[in-house]
Amino acid sequence: MLRGRAPIIEVMRASLIAALVLVPLSLAAQRTSFVTTLGHDTLSFEQYTRTGDTITGDWVTTYGGIMYHHYVITLRPDGTVARYHLALHRVNGKPVGSVDMQFDADSATITTTDPDKVQRVAAANAFPVFAGTVAPYEVIARFARAHNRDSSVTRILPAFSSYRTGEAPLVFFAGDSAWLGNPAAPRYARIDRSGRIEGISARATTTRGETRRTADYDLASIISHFPDIPPDKNIVGAPGISPRDTARGQLGRATISVDYGRPAVRGRDVFARGVLGDTLWRVGANAATQFTTDRDLKFGESTLRAGTYSMWMRVTPDDSRFELVFNSQIGQWGTEHHADRDVLTVPLRRLKGSAPVERLTITLPQSGEKSGAMRIVWGTTVLATPVSVP
DSSP states (O other): OOSOHHHHHHHHHHHHHHHHHHSOHHHHHHEEEEEEEETTEEEEEEEEEEETTEEEEEEEEOTTSOEEEEEEEEEOTTSOEEEEEEEEEETTSOEEEEEEEEEOSSEEEEEESSTTOOEEEEOTTEEEEOTTOSHHHHHHHHHHHHTTOSEEEEEEEESSTTOOOEEEEEEEETTTEEEESOTTSOEEEEEOTTOOEEEEEOTTSSSOOEEEEEOOOOHHHHHTTSOOOOTTSOOOOGGGGSOEEEEEEEETTEEEEEEEEOOBOTTOOTTSTTBTTBSEEOSSSSBOOEEEESSOEEETTEEEOSEEEEEEEEEOTTSOOEEEEEESOOSOBTTOOOGGGEEEEEEEEEEEEEEEEEEEEEEOOOSOOSEEEEEEEEEEEEEEEEEEOO
16 A cells, blocks of 8 residues: 555645646536545546547556556447447556447447457446446436436446446435445445536445545646556555455464454544444455354353354444454355354453554464453554453
């Protein structure tokens, strides 16, 4: 993740102000600019210009290495997509890959960097989408507004991975608001009457970023202030935001491990109203946290049998009580929890840490003694539970 964020943010703000002064109003009126943040960190920038039926834009991600995503969307007169082209390159100009999607009545022809691997997939009435870019969703929102649809389910085709179509619900409410995507973890958007997106909040999703429309800025100038990684190193991208790690411990003859994603505080009050707003938390990020022990363990008077479990934390909304929950389901994403498969609930004691810890850290007993403590440390909070072998 990027270092030295505070001074970079100040430089970015200064550059934004300078860009406002330097860019002619005629250009600013044609271009749409967004910034996506996670706490105090800037994750990406996006700018696009619509000229007639063509949208040309750049989405630049800054985490794990700077990556430029240049796209061109060609629309039909009815607002559907005729073609989507995406090209990726590093900040030094080195190309990384590309994808081209040509849409017809019932399918899409997809050409990637390897011209010998042209694919044709069923994609009737589909709209292309790519990662966190706003422009494709604005195309969907404009189409819905133009056809007076307050609620719709749009067929989408992601511009990556296996190129399989899916569905993206779009529901307008309160005049200028809408939710997008999975109803269980939607992204909330502010959308004007014409379908222009003003901002998107992903706080209800696993990414938790905030995307907001801003005044115009000079993208190249802004990016020049962000540190990049050496050209011979791979760009980490999204997984680098909350890297996966494994905590290991020895308790008597029991070997214990916890596999979890490690999010960072990034200036947020992470233990407000639950944990990042969740009253049931995955104790990490991304895929569900997994706890493994090769022998039975005792948590207080309760026994956890040897095996592998997903591990969760239940928190009261007022943060007065914390509980650790072990669940028999494993291997799932961290938003999938089935309470009927919970096998053990353990109270956690909340303590104040001696110093702030930026990245979530789980520690396990190491001494080989028959009793010890498991600790979950993040920010200035320590959550602990005693554990022993029978």
